[in-house]
Amino acid sequence: MSEFDQLYREVILDHYKNPRGHGLLDDADAQAEGQNPLCGDEVSIYVAFEEDGETIDEVKFSGRGCAISQAATSMLTELVKGRSATDVATLPRDELLDEIGIPLTPVRLKCALLGLSTLKLALHKAKGTPLPDEWSGMADELDLT
Amino acid sequence: MAVTTQAKLDARKLRSDFPIFEQEIHGKPLAYLDSAVSTHKPRQVLDKLRTFYETSYANVHRGVYTLSERSTAEYEGAREKIAAFINAPSPREIVFVRGATEGLNLVAYAWGLVNLGPGDLVVVTELEHHSNFVPWQYIAKRTGATLRMIALDDNGELDLSDLDAIAGAGNVKVVANNLVSNALGTINPVERLSAWAHEQGAIMVVDGAQAAPHRAIDVQALGCDFFAFSAHKMCGPTSVGALWGRRELLQSMEPFNLGGHMIRKVTLEETTWGDIPAKFEAGTQPIAEAVGFGAAVDYVTDVGADAIEQHEHELASYALGRMSEIPGITLYGPPAERRAGIVSFNLGDVHPHDVAQILDLEGVAIRAGHHCCQPLMAKLGVAATNRASFYLYTIPEEIDRLVDGLHKVRKVFA
Numbered sequence: 001m002s003e004f005d006q007l008y009r010e011v012i013l014d015h016y017k018n019p020r021g022h023g024l025l026d027d028a029d030a031q032a033e034g035q036n037p038l039c040g041d042e043v044s045i046y047v048a049f050e051e052d053g054e055t056i057d058e059v060k061f062s063g064r065g066c067a068i069s070q071a072a073t074s075m076l077t078e079l080v081k082g083r084s085a086t087d088v089a090t091l092p093r094d095e096l097l098d099e100i101g102i103p104l105t106p107v108r109l110k111c112a113l114l115g116l117s118t119l120k121l122a123l124h125k126a127k128g129t130p131l132p133d134e135w136s137g138m139a140d141e142l143d144l145t
Numbered sequence: 146m147a148v149t150t151q152a153k154l155d156a157r158k159l160r161s162d163f164p165i166f167e168q169e170i171h172g173k174p175l176a177y178l179d180s181a182v183s184t185h186k187p188r189q190v191l192d193k194l195r196t197f198y199e200t201s202y203a204n205v206h207r208g209v210y211t212l213s214e215r216s217t218a219e220y221e222g223a224r225e226k227i228a229a230f231i232n233a234p235s236p237r238e239i240v241f242v243r244g245a246t247e248g249l250n251l252v253a254y255a256w257g258l259v260n261l262g263p264g265d266l267v268v269v270t271e272l273e274h275h276s277n278f279v280p281w282q283y284i285a286k287r288t289g290a291t292l293r294m295i296a297l298d299d300n301g302e303l304d305l306s307d308l309d310a311i312a313g314a315g316n317v318k319v320v321a322n323n324l325v326s327n328a329l330g331t332i333n334p335v336e337r338l339s340a341w342a343h344e345q346g347a348i349m350v351v352d353g354a355q356a357a358p359h360r361a362i363d364v365q366a367l368g369c370d371f372f373a374f375s376a377h378k379m380c381g382p383t384s385v386g387a388l389w390g391r392r393e394l395l396q397s398m399e400p401f402n403l404g405g406h407m408i409r410k411v412t413l414e415e416t417t418w419g420d421i422p423a424k425f426e427a428g429t430q431p432i433a434e435a436v437g438f439g440a441a442v443d444y445v446t447d448v449g450a451d452a453i454e455q456h457e458h459e460l461a462s463y464a465l466g467r468m469s470e471i472p473g474i475t476l477y478g479p480p481a482e483r484r485a486g487i488v489s490f491n492l493g494d495v496h497p498h499d500v501a502q503i504l505d506l507e508g509v510a511i512r513a514g515h516h517c518c519q520p521l522m523a524k525l526g527v528a529a530t531n532r533a534s535f536y537l538y539t540i541p542e543e544i545d546r547l548v549d550g551l552h553k554v555r556k557v558f559a
Binding site for chain 1: 171496497498499502503506514528529557558
């Protein structure tokens, strides 16, 4: 398979062109915005919980981004539906990266993980779930209000 | 466009001076269309660095031994070349800095902190690189001064019709502008803004990073007070640049960094500063890089600033013509006759990252992002653009390959 076919494989383009979970969620239980300072991309994530207030019932996202970030966030919404907030807060990034299944350079890794980071931030703000270890000491930089 | 009697440059021949082009990227020859962010280095500069380290290197100014004298002569010789390159009245008005960014910060801090206050206006443009925007925004906030914008018109050119209104709104103290926009390639009316700034009693601070490598520079003709540029954008090493400032301003300013070499006398009670430019060159300087900067000035001068400008103008015209035929493309910035060798564009709603990634697989390197111009991106209503930029080694075939690659992008995202 050529590098091109690896990177822009059919499933990535499919998720990019027909994103799952794209849109807004009125009365979201959890919500956050994330930015990729490299390119100025922005994503907003909205979460609704089931009646137990813990299980993720619905995830939506809006914003702009490249095919990798949009496809990754689209896949993310499918990956986390039905899981508990606690589970998703500690979801290893490799689980999403395996799903995406393409080789990513460090720069494109940031694109692919923007949605996941923003989702974890939303859960943290709504439920107090832990943020990823690598964010420790960054509370001032994250918009946690 | 300056009329030139100089011989046209031979980009194909110059290319052989640059070892970077001897490789393939993803199995294809390298088409490097990102020279606005940084240029590649010719053997003449690389050889100079190596020879200098092997034969003449020592710390400058302080040693009394032969090597230190040799090193100092090379370092100060580079300063003289740089002064001549931009027609500065004296090499003493050339301060070595890490790059244009540090030069602009030096002015903002060392001049701005002392001279700005409430009621004062700092005038910048919507076209600035963050390097000539953020320092002023920050220093204005710290001093209580007000930041005012010169707006852009639909061509991506400065709209000067607001100048009178701006002058009426306060005490204009600083006008900051780039001579050439890194994001759109716009060539700005710096002479006119300098004259206006001086009518207001303000200083004119010019970001020359995108201009000095590509066209003849005469700081006296520009009429500005400060002019900053970087070596790495003109065939030289990274981590070195030059700030030119008017002698009386440099002399009256406080230092920016404090430490070794910049002092006259230090006692327990107080310290007095050295003469210019030493006052602004604290600590061991990027000595070899400065010498390499001098070699880069020699290289660019040999090729000829007017010839480079003419070559890039032809490339920009060619690129704008060919790219305008691509369905769905949006080209930003002024017409070819009023722009440097920079073409910013978007292809439909395909994200610039994806465009640049697919082009990379074709061996074509372009930039995708906000180009450190987020206020401009907001004005254009986009998060990012693609940008192709040219230099003395750029050949039309590279633009052809860019165009072919863009057709491929269209197919993928159709």
